[in-house]
Amino acid sequence: MTAEAALKEAMNRLTKALDSLEDVVAVRLEQEQDYAEAEAEVQRMNADRSRLAQELDQAEARADRLEDANKEVSRRLVTAMETIRAVLDR
DSSP: HHHHHHHHHHHHHHHHHHHHHHHHHHHHHHHHHHHHHHHHHHHHHHHHHHHHHHHHHHHHHHHHHHHHHHHHHHHHHHHHHHHHHHHHOO
16 A cells, blocks of 8 residues: 555545544534533423412412401301391390
8 A cells, every 4th residue: 555545544534533523522512402401491390390389388378368267257157147046036
């Protein structure tokens, strides 16, 4: 093999190696981009979860207040009905 042919062969191998390296780098960059997007999605989901947990706590507190108010109204209605019965029975 001549020196020129050997040099040409070496250049071809170098070109193939560089092409392979570029492909690997492109795949790696794509994977890193996918990972970054997934991480951002996880962050959004955590923020949503926190917001929903807070809204749930607020809704439960409101439900408790409404239940207490309902009990108070019921107690007052019973008292009013008993008072009316007592007046009518006289």
